[in-house]
Amino acid sequence: MPFIEDLKNLLEQEEYKTVGTAFGGSRRIEHKSFSVANIKNWIIEQSPCDGPTEVEQSLQEIFMLLPQNLFSLIIGNLIRFSFLIELTNLKLGSTKMKTRWLPGQILMPQANSFEPIIGSFEPCNDPRATTYEECLSIFLCLCRLVKEKYEDDTSMGTFLLNMNKYRRIPYEFPVSYIDPTLIPVHKASNR
Numbered sequence: 328m329p330f331i332e333d334l335k336n337l338l339e340q341e342e343y344k345t346v347g348t349a350f351g352g353s354r355r356i357e358h359k360s361f362s363v364a365n366i367k368n369w370i371i372e373q374s375p376c377d378g379p380t381e382v383e384q385s386l387q388e389i390f391m392l393l394p395q396n397l398f399s400l401i402i403g404n405l406i407r408f409s410f411l412i413e414l415t416n417l418k419l420g421s422t423k424m425k426t427r428w429l430p431g432q433i434l435m436p437q438a439n440s441f442e443p444i445i446g447s448f449e450p451c452n453d454p455r456a457t458t459y460e461e462c463l464s465i466f467l468c469l470c471r472l473v474k475e476k477y478e479d480d481t482s483m484g485t486f487l488l489n490m491n492k493y494r495r496i497p498y499e500f501p502v503s504y505i506d507p508t509l510i511p512v513h514k515a516s517n518r
Contacts, residue, residue: 330378335459337366338410342426361411361424367403374398382463385470392477397484401473408502409466412455427513428459454510464515469502472518 345361374390376383390398411424414433425433428450435446435453450456476483504517 330373330376330383331380331463334366334370334463337369338426339429341365342424342429345423363403363406363411363424366406367399370402370406371399382467382470385467385474389470389474389477392474393484397488400487404502405466405469405473409469410459410462426459427455427457427462450511454512457511457513461514465513465518468515468518 341361345359370386373386375387376390377387378384386402389401393401407424410426412427414423414425425431425448430447430449432445433448434443435448437444446452448456450458502518504512506512506517509517
């Protein structure tokens with residue numbers, strides 16, 4: 328399963344390079360911003376995927392189905408939603424992306440306060456956290472959903488491309504949770 332392992336390694340390398348001391352981490356950062364584009368471009372370079380996993384097969388199906396610009400847009404957004412959270416440093420008013428599975432020290436909110444504390448981020452102690460395998464399941468479910476919706480109505484592609492022209496944040500996408508109050512919230516069964 329080199330594709331799945333390589334994807335995980337790329338996501339973890341981006342986090343390591345970008346989540347620094349300003350966000351509760353313990354190391355100086357090499358780069359300021361997590362590059363979803365690097366991960367997206369790597370997936371596009373692998374496409375059409377011909378590997379044996381369901382993820383690769385699903386990516387191949389939507390690669391063959393969608394126009395290239397729509398495929399690129401969707402992959403970037405699905406990476407963000409499926410694999411990443413956004414850390415916020417309330418003092419700096421700044422944000423950073425982080426994988427949902429790698430443990431680490433981060434700034435966390437306190438109840439009834441805007442003053443963050445350094446806390447531990449890891450599955451089981453943060454509702455945004457989950458395993459890489461669960462993130463991969465969510466990514467797969469969303470790839471299948473995109474395929475199904477596009478096959479039902481190709482105008483969805485035009486809608487998404489037009490919506491992309493007017494958004495302020497590069498990873499906004501019309502996908503969410505069925506029940507945003509679940510803990511943990513990030514589960515394939517809740518997308």
